[in-house]
Amino acid sequence: MKRSNTKIAETEVKQTKTTLLICLVVAAAILAAVLVVKRPGNMKFGPAATDATPAAATSTPASPAHDLMHHEGDANNKVAFGPTVPNAAPPPKKAPAGMVWISGGEFSMGAQDPPGMDDVGMKATYDSRPVHRVYVDGFFMDRTDVTNAEFERFVKATGYVTVAERKPRAEDFPGAPPENLVAGSVVFSPPDHPVSLDNYFQWWSYVAGANWRHPQGPKSSIAGKGDYPVVHVAYEDAQAYAKWAGKRLPTEAEWEFAARGGLAGKPYVWGDDFRPHGKWMANTHEGQFPMKDTGADGYVGAAPVAQFPANGYGLYDMAGNVWQWTSDWYRPDYYKQLNAAGVARNPQGPESAYDPSEPGTQKKVHRGGSYLCTDQYCSRYMVGTRGKGETDTGTNHLGFRCVMIVPEKTATVAGHASSASGQ
Numbered sequence: 001m002k003r004s005n006t007k008i009a010e011t012e013v014k015q016t017k018t019t020l021l022i023c024l025v026v027a028a029a030i031l032a033a034v035l036v037v038k039r040p041g042n043m044k045f046g047p048a049a050t051d052a053t054p055a056a057a058t059s060t061p062a063s064p065a066h067d068l069m070h071h072e073g074d075a076n077n078k079v080a081f082g083p084t085v086p087n088a089a090p091p092p093k094k095a096p097a098g099m100v101w102i103s104g105g106e107f108s109m110g111a112q113d114p115p116g117m118d119d120v121g122m123k124a125t126y127d128s129r130p131v132h133r134v135y136v137d138g139f140f141m142d143r144t145d146v147t148n149a150e151f152e153r154f155v156k157a158t159g160y161v162t163v164a165e166r167k168p169r170a171e172d173f174p175g176a177p178p179e180n181l182v183a184g185s186v187v188f189s190p191p192d193h194p195v196s197l198d199n200y201f202q203w204w205s206y207v208a209g210a211n212w213r214h215p216q217g218p219k220s221s222i223a224g225k226g227d228y229p230v231v232h233v234a235y236e237d238a239q240a241y242a243k244w245a246g247k248r249l250p251t252e253a254e255w256e257f258a259a260r261g262g263l264a265g266k267p268y269v270w271g272d273d274f275r276p277h278g279k280w281m282a283n284t285h286e287g288q289f290p291m292k293d294t295g296a297d298g299y300v301g302a303a304p305v306a307q308f309p310a311n312g313y314g315l316y317d318m319a320g321n322v323w324q325w326t327s328d329w330y331r332p333d334y335y336k337q338l339n340a341a342g343v344a345r346n347p348q349g350p351e352s353a354y355d356p357s358e359p360g361t362q363k364k365v366h367r368g369g370s371y372l373c374t375d376q377y378c379s380r381y382m383v384g385t386r387g388k389g390e391t392d393t394g395t396n397h398l399g400f401r402c403v404m405i406v407p408e409k410t411a412t413v414a415g416h417a418s419s420a421s422g423q
Helices: 017-026 064-072 148-158 235-244 252-260 334-340
Strands: 099-102 105-109 132-136 139-142 184-188 204-208 323-329 363-367 387-390
Touching (some): 105 252, 132 252, 132 334, 148 235, 252 363
Antiparallel strands (some): 099 139, 105 132, 323 363
């Protein structure tokens, strides 16, 4: 199983895990080397990420993905958002424990660059355009991200072993010394001094023994953190949990409809202003990135679920805290395809993944941003924007939540049981 790149901090790290493992022979003391990934047919360097793409850093030139999209002209960035038209039908039944009924309906999906910004700037939205109309049927959605406590119940019931806990196979990394084939995951490791934002290797490390039980590495623990979102989950890990719980992962369209909470055309899940009346609305990064998070919003790193106001549908943490998997394959031009079809009904994403910056990689869409998003480096906490990451990689700022489509029976559902407090 290869450990590919999860879109880490909105930039693409371009190095292979094989290279890392071999380099560890030369630099054996560097246990926290950056995760790198073997990609069949693609030996370019690049990290797993979702807090940035090459176009996300203000000093970084436009990426191939940007080139794919920007010739659309200003029209695709100026399309007016239409109103959200929710389905009028009442919920089919009482919501399962810890879930909220989302009525579905028609809405405008996507994002536009804020005034004064462009495709190369920190707030680039090239892959979130054009704004287009979408219809989704109703569904139940988890009120919060899946927590450590909930994921632990799943693991105890099934014996499941996550991707990060599995030892890399020698056949996947030819030439790597056996002693370097160790299980682990990618961890945010802030430097103790200011660094250039064009070298993300300076704040991301591959840590042996890092996984959902040990988010920062072997010496860390989730003891006493049952109400925190589970992290270091690869796509297949999230799918396995969802199947056990009688649920599934949301499509990107379902996720955005739910995140908007009935609002149309707003940049944030709560409205127009990042801090209305000076109030913190999400767990993001404050201070100088990546060196120091001041914790001005109350948290440094991940926060327990449901610590900030819910959106209009009663959902917590649809912006910030940790990224969330969706079931859609990633393509930067997918919205153009949907827009050409008129109102897209229950879109399931493109048939295959394609990222011009890393052809051949298998990436799914991430949504919501994380505690690493900052106005200095990342805008992906804006509700219509997108992240991306390879399906076999998790990090300590990536989690998930599930949806359920009007089940015939809910009494046997074993999964999400959070209340507003996350318990």
